[in-house]
Amino acid sequence: MIKIEMTVNGRPVSGEVEGRTLLVDFIRQTLLLTGTHVGCDTTQCGACTIHLDGEPVKSCSVLAAECAGARITTIEGMANADGSLSSMQQAFQDYHGLQCGFCTPGMVMAATALLEENPTPSEAEIRHHLEGNICRCTGYHNIVKAVQAASGQDVTPVAAE
Amino acid sequence: MPKDGGIGTSPKRREDVRFLSGTGRYTDDINLHGQAYAVFVRSDVAHGRLNGIDTEAAADMPGVIRIFTARDFEGCGGVPCGWQITSRDGNVMQEPKHPILAEGKVRHVGDPIAVVVAETLAQARDAAEAVMPDIEDLPAIVDMKAALADDAPKVHDELSSNLCYDWGFVEENREAVDRAIKEAAHVTTLELVNNRMIANPMEPRVAVGDYAAHSDESTLYTTSQNPHVIRLLMGAFVLNIPEHKLRVVAPDVGGGFGTKIFHYAEEAFCTFAAKQLRRPVKWTSTRSEAFMSDAHGRDHVTKIELALDEDNNFTALRTDTHANMGAYLSTFAPSVPTWLHGTLMAGNYKTPLVYVNVKAVFTNTVPVDAYRGAGRPEATYQLERIVDKAARELGVDPIALRRQNFITEFPYQTPVAVQYDTGDYHATMDKLLDIADHAGFEARAEESRKKGKLRGFGISHYIEACGIAPSNLVGQLGARAGLYESATVRVNATGSISVMTGSHSHGQGHETTFAQVIAEMIGIDADQVDIVHGDTARTPMGMGTYGSRSIAVGGSAMVRAAEKVINKAKKIAAHLMEASEGDIELKDGQFTVAGTDKSVAWGDVTLAAYVPHNYPLEEIEPGLEETAFYDPANFTYPSGGYGCEVEVDSETGLVEVVGFAAADDFGNVINPMIVEGQVHGGLAQGIGQALWENCAYDADGQLLSASYMDYAMPRSTDLPMFKVDHSCVTPCTHNPLGVKGCGEAGAIGSPPAVVNAVLDALNRGGIAVDHIDMPLSPARVWAAMQGAGANLGAAQPAARSEDTAGGRSVGTP
Ligand code: FES
Ligand code: FES
Numbered sequence: 001m002i003k004i005e006m007t008v009n010g011r012p013v014s015g016e017v018e019g020r021t022l023l024v025d026f027i028r029q030t031l032l033l034t035g036t037h038v039g040c041d042t043t044q045c046g047a048c049t050i051h052l053d054g055e056p057v058k059s060c061s062v063l064a065a066e067c068a069g070a071r072i073t074t075i076e077g078m079a080n081a082d083g084s085l086s087s088m089q090q091a092f093q094d095y096h097g098l099q100c101g102f103c104t105p106g107m108v109m110a111a112t113a114l115l116e117e118n119p120t121p122s123e124a125e126i127r128h129h130l131e132g133n134i135c136r137c138t139g140y141h142n143i144v145k146a147v148q149a150a151s152g153q154d155v156t157p158v159a160a161e
Numbered sequence: 162m163p164k165d166g167g168i169g170t171s172p173k174r175r176e177d178v179r180f181l182s183g184t185g186r187y188t189d190d191i192n193l194h195g196q197a198y199a200v201f202v203r204s205d206v207a208h209g210r211l212n213g214i215d216t217e218a219a220a221d222m223p224g225v226i227r228i229f230t231a232r233d234f235e236g237c238g239g240v241p242c243g244w245q246i247t248s249r250d251g252n253v254m255q256e257p258k259h260p261i262l263a264e265g266k267v268r269h270v271g272d273p274i275a276v277v278v279a280e281t282l283a284q285a286r287d288a289a290e291a292v293m294p295d296i297e298d299l300p301a302i303v304d305m306k307a308a309l310a311d312d313a314p315k316v317h318d319e320l321s322s323n324l325c326y327d328w329g330f331v332e333e334n335r336e337a338v339d340r341a342i343k344e345a346a347h348v349t350t351l352e353l354v355n356n357r358m359i360a361n362p363m364e365p366r367v368a369v370g371d372y373a374a375h376s377d378e379s380t381l382y383t384t385s386q387n388p389h390v391i392r393l394l395m396g397a398f399v400l401n402i403p404e405h406k407l408r409v410v411a412p413d414v415g416g417g418f419g420t421k422i423f424h425y426a427e428e429a430f431c432t433f434a435a436k437q438l439r440r441p442v443k444w445t446s447t448r449s450e451a452f453m454s455d456a457h458g459r460d461h462v463t464k465i466e467l468a469l470d471e472d473n474n475f476t477a478l479r480t481d482t483h484a485n486m487g488a489y490l491s492t493f494a495p496s497v498p499t500w501l502h503g504t505l506m507a508g509n510y511k512t513p514l515v516y517v518n519v520k521a522v523f524t525n526t527v528p529v530d531a532y533r534g535a536g537r538p539e540a541t542y543q544l545e546r547i548v549d550k551a552a553r554e555l556g557v558d559p560i561a562l563r564r565q566n567f568i569t570e571f572p573y574q575t576p577v578a579v580q581y582d583t584g585d586y587h588a589t590m591d592k593l594l595d596i597a598d599h600a601g602f603e604a605r606a607e608e609s610r611k612k613g614k615l616r617g618f619g620i621s622h623y624i625e626a627c628g629i630a631p632s633n634l635v636g637q638l639g640a641r642a643g644l645y646e647s648a649t650v651r652v653n654a655t656g657s658i659s660v661m662t663g664s665h666s667h668g669q670g671h672e673t674t675f676a677q678v679i680a681e682m683i684g685i686d687a688d689q690v691d692i693v694h695g696d697t698a699r700t701p702m703g704m705g706t707y708g709s710r711s712i713a714v715g716g717s718a719m720v721r722a723a724e725k726v727i728n729k730a731k732k733i734a735a736h737l738m739e740a741s742e743g744d745i746e747l748k749d750g751q752f753t754v755a756g757t758d759k760s761v762a763w764g765d766v767t768l769a770a771y772v773p774h775n776y777p778l779e780e781i782e783p784g785l786e787e788t789a790f791y792d793p794a795n796f797t798y799p800s801g802g803y804g805c806e807v808e809v810d811s812e813t814g815l816v817e818v819v820g821f822a823a824a825d826d827f828g829n830v831i832n833p834m835i836v837e838g839q840v841h842g843g844l845a846q847g848i849g850q851a852l853w854e855n856c857a858y859d860a861d862g863q864l865l866s867a868s869y870m871d872y873a874m875p876r877s878t879d880l881p882m883f884k885v886d887h888s889c890v891t892p893c894t895h896n897p898l899g900v901k902g903c904g905e906a907g908a909i910g911s912p913p914a915v916v917n918a919v920l921d922a923l924n925r926g927g928i929a930v931d932h933i934d935m936p937l938s939p940a941r942v943w944a945a946m947q948g949a950g951a952n953l954g955a956a957q958p959a960a961r962s963e964d965t966a967g968g969r970s971v972g973t974p
Contacts, residue, residue, distance in 0.1 A: 018283065034190035035183015037415070039363045040448035044869035047363060075183035085181055093177040096838045100668030101180025102363040102415030108181065127877040134869070136363050136416050137668050139845030139907075140877040142838060158171055158834040 004068040008033070009077030017064040024048045026064035027074060035075035035105045039134065046133030049106035050074050056113035058132070075105035078112065088112045088150045096158050097146035099137035107133050111147045120151050167681035168898075171834035174673045176666070185413045188367035188384050193441035196369070197226055199431060200285040201444070202275040202292045203453065204267035207301035207525035207862020208314065211263055211294060214275055219291035224284030226438060228292065229276045229430070231262040237433065240426055241398040242490040243390075245639040246326045246499050246521070254326035254521070257317040259489035259528075261399070261426045261433075267296060268316055268488035269525050270864050271453025273426055278434055278442055301525040301862035305462060305483040308522050316488055316523040325486050325521035326495065330503040331577060338516035341477035345468030349551035354934045355539045357460035357485070357856035359872060360532050362667070364415020365446040366455065370431030374439060378406050381432045385411040386421045386665050387705020390642070392697045394424040394492070400433055404697075407432075411695040414667035418846070419531040420455045421667065422707045423492035427454070452867045457856055458532020460485035461498060461539050467512075467547045473555060475512040475566045480543060482519045484529075491530035495521060500638050501536025501626075501708075507575035508544040509586045509622050509800060510566040515576050525862040531707065533846055533908040537625040545621035545913035550931055553924065559917070563622055564590065571891075579626060581798045583891035589824045590622060593802030596884045597822035602806070606925065614808040616819075617922025621803045623910040626796035627902030628713030628893075645792040646710070647701040648719035650679070650726050652785035654771035656764035657689045660722075663703010664715030665694050669839065669904065671711060674831045675719060678898070682723050684749040685763060701788055709902030712831060713797050713893065720897045721789035729785060733766050736777045797893045797901035801825035803910040805848075805918040811926060814943030816852055816919055822884040823910065828893045828901035836903045840885045843907020849875040850908070851915035855936045873936075 005014040008031060015030040027033050027050065036059060039047035043061040050059045051073040078086050085093065088108055098104040107130065114121055114129040121129065126147045127140070135143060142158070149155045166172045179185045216228040240259040247253050258264075263274045274294050279285035302308045302316060308323040316323055329335060342348055369382040379402055385391050388409040395409075396402040414421060427444050434442040446454065461484050468477040484498035503517040548566075552559035567586040574580045594600075602618050609616035629635070632643035649661040658679060664671055672692040680687040693699050703715065727747055734752035735742040744755045750763040769776055770785040806820035823840055830836050853873035857865040866872040892899030912935060919937050923930045923946060930945045 020283070028190075029192075032192075033183065034187075035185070037187070037364070038189070039365070040869055042448065042868045042870060045363065045448070075181075079182055085178070089181040092181055093173050096174065096834050098177060098180055099670070099838060099842060100362070100364065100414065100416040101176070101185050102187065104180050105183055123882070130877040134363060134874050134876060136361055136418070136846075136874070137842045138838060139841035139843075139875075139883065140880055141841045141883050143877070144882070158837070 002065045004065055006067055006070045006072055008072045009074060019063070019065055021064045022060050023062045023064045023067050024059035027059060033074050033076050037102055037105060039102065046106045046110060047103050049109040049133065051109060051113065056110050075108060078108060088115070091146040091150035095142050095146040095149055095155065097138060097143040103133060103135040107135065107143060111150070114147065115151050120153060121147070123148070166687045167677055168831050170677070171832055172673060172677065172687065174670045176670065176672045187364055187413045187415055188369060188382050189445050191369050191382050191412070193369060193371055196441035196443050197278045197280060197438065198282040198285045199276050199278050199434065199442050199444040200289040201273045201427070201450070202277065202289050202294065204263065204270060204272040204274055204296065206267065206296060206298055207270050208299040209267050209296035210299060211265055211267055211274065211296055213295040215293040215295065216275065219277060219288040222284065222288040222291060224280035225288045226278045226280065229262065229278070229434060231260055231264040234261045237261060238399045240424055240429070241394050242495065243394065243492045243641045244496040245641065246328055246495040247639065248326045249329040249332060254495055255320045255324065256490060257320055261429050269527050270862060271527055272488065276430055278438065303524050303526060303858050303860060303862050305485055305522040305524060308524050309520065316525055323523040325490070325523055328499050328519045330499070330517045331515070334514055334576065335516050338477045338479050338514045341514050342466055342468045342479055345476055346471040347469045347555060349467045349547055349554055350464070351547050351550050351932060352464045353543065353546060353932065355459045355461040355463070355542055356850060356935045357529070358458040358532050358850055358854055359452060359856050360418040360420035360455060360458060361874060362416030362418055362420065365448055365451045366421065366425065366427065367445045368428045368431040369441060369443045370433070370435035371441045372436040372439060378408065379432050379436055380408045380410065381428055382410045382412065383428050384414050384421050385409070386414065386417040386667055386707055388665065388695055388697050389663060389702050390705055391424050391428060395429050395432065399429045408698045411665060417667040418533045419458060419535055419707060422705070423456050423530055449868055452872065453527055453864055456491045456528050456530035457487065458529060459539060460529050463543055465543045465547050467551055469551060473557060473562060473565060475510050477514040478506060478512050479516050480506065480518065484519055484521045485526065486521050486523055487526045487528035488523060489528050491528040494528060494530045496640065497531050497536045498539070502540050504577045504579045505537050505540035505624065505626060506544065507577050508541070509563070509568060509624050511568050512566070513576060526858055533843065534905040535708065537905065538909045538912060541621065541623040541909050542913050545623070546916060549917045553931065560590065560620060579796060581624070582795060582894040584624070584798060584800050584826060585889060585891050586622060586800060588889045589800060589802040589826050592824035592886055592889050593804050593822055596824060596886050597804040597806070597820065599804065609808050613811065615811050615922040615926040616806065616808050617918045617920070617925060619805045619914045619916065619918025619921050621910050621914040621917065622801070623803065623906070624798055624800045625906060625909050627709035627799055627905070628793050628797040628896070629708040629710050630796060631794060632792050642704065644704055645790050646714040646718045647703040647788065647790045648715065648722045649701050649786065649788040650719065650722040652726055652767050652770070654768055656685065656767040659691045659693055660719055661693045661700040662715050662719060663700055663705065664711040665706045667706070669706065669711060670832070670835045674712065674835060675716065677831055678716060678719065679723055682720070682727065683747065683763060709904040712898065712900045713896055713902045714791060714793055716898055716900060717793070717896045718789050718791035721791050722787045725787035725789060726785055729781060729787070730766050732777065732781055733769050734761050737761050737766065737769060737775065794895040797828065797896070799825060799827050799901040799903065799906055801906060801910055803914040805911065805914040807915070807918040807922055809919060809922045809942060811946070814939040814946060816937055816942060818848055818881055818915065820881060821848070823907065824886045824889060825903065825906055826889040826891055827887050827903045828890060829899040830887055831900065833887065836887055837885050839903045840907045841883055843905060844883055844911050845875045845880055847908040847911030848880065848915055851912040851935050851937060853879070853936050853938065
């Protein structure tokens with residue numbers, strides 16, 4: 001067992017892991033932060049996306065032990081300080097960018113990272129950036145709109161197209 | 162009441178807050194004290210004799226608690242099938258046992274053989290690797306037509322053949338249909354494949370079994386669309402646990418699309434093992450496991466013939482389908498190619514004579530069952546492809562040919578048993594052509610030509626039957642369950658309301674829409690209404706969510722229960738205001754006496770019901786809580802026109818969907834935002850089926866498409882923005898809300914529109930191709946463009962048989 005320490009959602013945490021323990025399992029099972037989801041075992045769905053030192057990363061593709069000392073943000077750490085939804089989270093609700101909610105944490109993490117890099121992405125840029133995140137429910141239409149809205153771009157309101 | 166949250170408005174979804182903040186509670190988020198972990202050992206061959214299982218080495222590995230095999234389930238039943246079909250000859254279908262763990266034989270890749278339960282997941286996985294099944298390979302049968310040959314290897318030795326049933330519908334019409342086809346001025350024939358799909362909800366299946374020794378109660382937490390159905394099937398048929406000792410909870414469920422309807426062996430296993438071991442047992446499917454253990458969908462091979470008279474009126478339709486059941490009968494599998502498919506073969510058309518023959522076949526593949534649309538996409542795909550092909554052969558406009566044959570008078574009795582109550586197909590066709598800017602197509606095609614691309618426009622006009630179903634009718638058709646829905650409306654003393662529904666949301670947003678309906682009926686804020694679902698201990702016996710039935714059946718049950726509540730509340734209000742009950746009106750949360758200014762608030766009446774000091778106790782009981790079971794009088798019949806516009810790269814065969822428009826008639830709509838979202842998701846799945854998704858087996862029964870590397874899920878870059886409209890409204894005539902259901906339409910109407918669009922593009926470009934089987938991958942389209950002889954067919958070997966179209970060669974995933 002390896003003892004690791006890291007900062008998760010601004011709080012110092014520690015735990016013991018096996019060498020083979022994935023970061024996502026450490027987050028879900030040791031830290032009990034179950035908002036990060038597992039949708040596949042081939043690193044292709046993006047449901048497990050978190051921010052690792054500020055970068056969006058699929059947490060099923062890294063070992064927990066590799067992340068000793070890292071700064072990690074999960075969906076549980078995305079709300080504003082007063083507990084209200086972040087502008088990206090709020091846009092997903094406003095534009096119906098989620099249905100079953102299973103892909104949603106990963107989508108929000110990936111989309112938030114996009115706006116940090118590119119504050120007003122085009123539809124094509126949004127689609128390109130989210131290519132690694134599969135959503136089976138929404139057909140992506142409303143996810144694209146939510147990201148456009150979160151970036152302050154004009155979007156037709158829901159159910160008015 | 163002001164339209165700020167009632168019927169027809171789009172309030173934000175209340176469930177979103179927990180999903181967006183990471184506080185949703187999905188089954189895998191549930192961890193019970195002392196839980197152990199189960200890992201299944203599965204067959205890696207398609208067919209073999211199981212001569213023994215060596216568990217000795219595995220049993221000694223660290224953390225292993227116990228290893229289970231078929232022997233442990235000797236006193237239990239198999240996984241039951243919920244629908245019995247009767248063949249043309251009057252015999253009932255062949256129904257093999259579906260054991261929890263393989264007995265004597267393995268019958269598909271993924272068939273569970275043994276289960277290791279250990280202290281940790283890693284320990285269970287390690288030990289599962291050390292379990293050594295002794296399997297003697299047997300020849301596998303994957304090709305449906307070959308499976309019916311006299312000397313074919315049998316999937317189930319105890320059955321007479323691999324034929325599950327041979328169903329004819331409507332059998333009395335058979336000869337008349339044959340005659341009409343013989344005498345027709347024109348007959349269009351098409352052989353096609355409805356490719357095998359894997360539903361792939363993003364949340365893999367999970368089961369957590371728990372047992373309380375002090376009360377002898379078992380609890381199963383599971384990823385299900387219908388917890389009461391699981392309780393009934395598993396308790397009564399598999400584990401012999403009476404309902405009052407068994408609770409099934411389906412908490413937040415991350416998508417279902419049909420594949421989470423069925424009762425699965427893993428659910429029974431965890432419930433059983435928890436009692437045996439006296440500790441909770443959890444199983445979480447990996448995605449790789451999901452590909453080989455979740456029921457698959459579709460997989461039909463069909464020959465269809467459409468007869469027309471000299472004026473191009475449809476005179477008869479005949480189909481001959483082979484439907485793959487896989488190795489065992491999944492819960493509702495037999496109903497999908499029969500009653501959910503044959504009854505839709507009239508489509509939107511006045512065709513007077515229809516005959517459908519379906520042969521259901523056992524093969525060494527994963528069981529096949531309902532997937533979004535279930536039978537109706539297969540019917541729509543056949544119809545909307547054959548009509549397009551007929552139009553091309555006759556040199557007429559495919560839209561005009563459809564319009565000429567549209568049903569225009571309602572109610573309409575089809576020749577395939579069902580009666581459509583309402584619809585206006587010309588209206589949805591008009592709306593589609595408008596929102597798709599059909600008039601501007603030629604100009605856009607010209608632009609594409611300049612870029613060296615072939616542009617095409619394809620249309621489809623679907624009908625579906627939703628809101629399953631009248632129980633007495635489905636009982637006659639072989640269902641072993643009723644298909645009503647239930648609701649309890651519990652009004653609390655201060656006026657807030659809990660609705661306990663047998664419906665279940667796994668993404669559809671019941672907590673928002675169902676509350677909208679109650680808020681509108683009573684005139685209170687939707688915030689005052691809580692919707693409870695997904696727990697057999699908290700909800701009345703209900704049949705769950707599938708077949709676009711939630712609002713049409715579950716919503717109707719809720720309305721009926723709320724009406725009972727309102728009627729009783731009016732009696733109380735009449736007493737409080739010393740008025741006659743017949744004069745009481747309820748509006749905006751106030752009871753008033755007609756023609757006076759007397760009023761009493763909703764909350765005062767509800768308080769009186771629970772603090773009955775001034776109360777008509779001699780006439781009515783205290784309290785305000787009512788339950789209703791609603792059994793629908795008919796199916797509902799949503800319909801719509803779908804238009805797809807594609808660009809095909811003439812060098813590579815790559816298809817790009819550049820536009821997609823959908824004009825649906827869903828009857829009345831409760832929440833337009835949610836309805837549009839449902840259509841978007843359905844379109845993505847239908848377009849996925851048409852262009853990318855394919856579950857492929859090789860001839861030895863190895864699953865080729867067993868991960869997201871080989872099974873092409875639609876991704877954000879693959880799809881356009883959609884144009885959807887639901888302004889054409891012919892309300893359902895037989896349910897209280899006038900609603901029809903919207904969950905499956907997108908997946909039903911879109912595949913033929915996509916295929917028709919690609920063929921339109923090729924033919925406009927001077928490349929005469931009359932059919933390509935789904936998925937229309939670049940390789941298949943390119944091959945078709947090089948000459949039909951090189952047409953790469955579908956992966957299903959049955960489609961490659963000599964007697965099917967086009968000399969297809971072996972498919973690729
Ligand atoms: S779970 Fe990490 S990419 Fe799918
Ligand atoms: S909302 Fe269900 S997978 Fe995206």
